[in-house]
Amino acid sequence: MKLAGRRVARIDFTAADLADTRRFYEALGFVAAAEPAPVDGAQLALLGVEGARAERLAMRLGAQEVGFLRFDPPGRPYPADSTSTDLWFxxxxxxxxxxxxxxxxxxxxxxxxxxxxxxxxxxxxxxxxxxxxxxxxxxxxxxxxxxxxxxxxxxxxxxxxxxxxxxxxxxxxxxxxxxxxxxxxxxxxxxxxxxxxxxxxxxxxxxxxxxxxxxxxxxxxxxxxxxxxxxxxxxRTGQRRPMPAGTRGDDIWATRVWIEVASLSGDGLTRAAALPGGLRAALVHDPDGHAVVLLENGEPA
Known part of the structure; x- marks a missing residue:
């Protein structure tokens, strides 16, 4: 797979409570870009959680954006005793x-x-x-x-x-x-x-x-x-445990980085979706299972 990446458009976390999340990140200088809004079904399908319900809170710090998705029903919490060396970090x-x-x-x-x-x-x-x-x-x-x-x-x-x-x-x-x-x-x-x-x-x-x-x-x-x-x-030291089996987009540790690319070739893409606003996106995973959403030449939905 060879794509022309342009920028890291945003990072998305999974959150249990958007009100608590907003209060915490506002104390760190983040500003809500809008009130929480439902996540489109096409994006849920892209993330592999068809049939779930979710809402997203977009927050900005300076020129950068972070998203927080709350799923209903919620996924699993972080594995016990997680450290920086674990491969879901x-x-x-x-x-x-x-x-x-x-x-x-x-x-x-x-x-x-x-x-x-x-x-x-x-x-x-x-x-x-x-x-x-x-x-x-x-x-x-x-x-x-x-x-x-x-x-x-x-x-x-x-x-x-x-x-x-x-x-x-x-x-x-x-x-x-x-x-x-x-x-x-x-x-x-x-x-x-x-x-x-x-x-x-x-x-x-x-x-x-x-x-x-x-x-x-x-x-x-x-x-x-x-x-x-x-x-x-x-x-090179520490627990270094692999990504938990069966990791889904609604699990709390399932963080996603969105990378804007000039175009999507289709090679090696595991899922693709047409998002609102005429945008196209695809989901891939790095060799250790971290999720990467490739967004074709536009702003995330």
């Missing part, structure tokens, strides 16, 4: 201008820390970024990132002064993978370009992920228009 990383203020706001909103001991400043080989990982009310993992001058996307430094809060936008979505080279080849087929990554290890990384002996290969995958981008997390 997928987070969004939020760029911040002031880590202390952002960290305090997240905790006040009810964030459940993953990181031990508060924000961690990582070694120079990772750009000396300061990071903090936590979970939202549904258990979805998130990360706060503060980039020193001269690192990270220029957009974060350009927008910091005018931003209404320390939360600037979504830098990337990261997925845990069993084989970074194999997954990089998959996303290259969608038009994303692998950049030089890093091997993250040491006490700061262990505290960041709450994983003893943590060693992780990080590979950034950049679309022509970014941010956000995609990152691969190839952990």
């Amino acid at each position: 997928q987070h969004i990383a939020i760029a911040v201008s002031d880590m202390a203020a952002a960290h305090a706001a997240a905790l006040a909103a009810g964030a459940v820390p993953i990181t031990r001991g508060g924000p961690q400043t990582l070694p120079p080989n990772t750009g000396s970024v300061t990071a903090f990982k936590f979970r939202d009310p549904d258990g979805h993992p998130l990360e706060l990132l503060h980039f020193p001058d001269g690192t990270g996307a220029p957009a974060w430094h350009e927008s910091a002064a005018a931003a209404p809060s320390p939360f600037l936008g979504i830098d990337h979505t990261a997925v845990s993978v069993s084989d970074p080279a194999r997954s990089a080849a998959f996303f290259a087929g969608l038009g994303l370009t692998a950049r030089d990554g890093s091997l993250n290890a040491g006490p700061e990384q262990e505290r960041l992920d709450d994983v003893d002996g943590d060693t992780c290969r990080v590979v950034p995958l950049i679309p022509p228009e970014a941010p956000p981008h995609v990152e691969l997390l190839g952990y």
Whole structure:
């Protein structure tokens, strides 16, 4: 499969309660783009949950969008004792201008820390970024990132002064993978370009992920228009459990990244749908089972 990817259009999470989700993310600077609305049957079929009912809340942070889908009936919750090393792990990383203020706001909103001991400043080989990982009310993992001058996307430094809060936008979505080279080849087929990554290890990384002996290969995958981008997390330690059998679109851990492409060739596409507004989309899965929705040259429905 070889497609011309243009951008990461949005990331969709599954949520149990949209009112609770909205309150939590508004405390992180997100703004609702509209009131929750029913999800079209064609999109439900695309996601493999025909016959279900769902509504979607769209929220924005800066120029980036995240969607939250509530299904009726609901799917399964996160597997017990989930960690960053499990292959269903997928987070969004939020760029911040002031880590202390952002960290305090997240905790006040009810964030459940993953990181031990508060924000961690990582070694120079990772750009000396300061990071903090936590979970939202549904258990979805998130990360706060503060980039020193001269690192990270220029957009974060350009927008910091005018931003209404320390939360600037979504830098990337990261997925845990069993084989970074194999997954990089998959996303290259969608038009994303692998950049030089890093091997993250040491006490700061262990505290960041709450994983003893943590060693992780990080590979950034950049679309022509970014941010956000995609990152691969190839952990060499930890549980590294595979995607749960029978994962469906209504399971809480079933996160989806929407990638806009110039056109859909049809090669290797497992499901395709005509969405409202004349849009076309297809669902594929990466080698570890993470869902990717390919959207043909337009805005998500």
